[in-house]
Amino acid sequence: MKVFTQSVNFNADKELMVFVEKKVGALVKFHDKIVDAEVFLKVQNTSDKENKITEVKINIPGSELIVKRETKTFEEGVNAAVDNLKRQLKRSKEKQRDAMIS
Numbered sequence: 522m523k524v525f526t527q528s529v530n531f532n533a534d535k536e537l538m539v540f541v542e543k544k545v546g547a548l549v550k551f552h553d554k555i556v557d558a559e560v561f562l563k564v565q566n567t568s569d570k571e572n573k574i575t576e577v578k579i580n581i582p583g584s585e586l587i588v589k590r591e592t593k594t595f596e597e598g599v600n601a602a603v604d605n606l607k608r609q610l611k612r613s614k615e616k617q618r619d620a621m622i623s
Contacts, residue, residue, distance in 0.1 A: 522549045522557060529563040537562075537595055544603050545577060552610040556580040562595050577602040581613065 524545045526538055545558045563574040571591050575598030579586040588605045592598040 522546060522555050524558045524560065526560040526562065529561060530566075531562075531564050533562055533595075540596060541599055544599050548579065548603060548606055548610060551607050552581060552614050554581050555610075556582065560599070562598075565591075573598055575599055575602050577606060579606055579610070581610075584613070586610065586613070 524542050526533070526541050541560050541562075545560060548558070549555055557580050559578040559580075561574075561576040561578075563576070565572040565574060570593050573593065573595050574589065574591050575595055576587065576589045577599070586606055586609045588602040588609075590598040590601045590605075592601065
């Protein structure tokens with residue numbers, strides 16, 4: 522699976538990019554028909570501590586799954602988004618299986 526990562530309003534370091542690739546790439550275990558993934562890392566110019574926005578979009582045939590998280594760190598945001606996407610991918614796969622059975 523191809524993972525496209527974009528950092529908005531800042532330059533992401535290599536470690537962060539590798540972390541994102543690894544975490545999001547692991548989602549392929551939960552759904553075998555993932556086309557690709559797009560990850561957007563944004564920094565909001567606010568005084569809030571939770572000013573890091575992580576948005577992950579997974580493209581699968583027939584739909585796309587999008588999760589957006591606001592956290593203190595991008596790693597935290599990626600972990601939260603990936604956990605949520607695991608559940609969504611499992612649900613999506615179950616729906617496909619149910620549709621085939623009936």
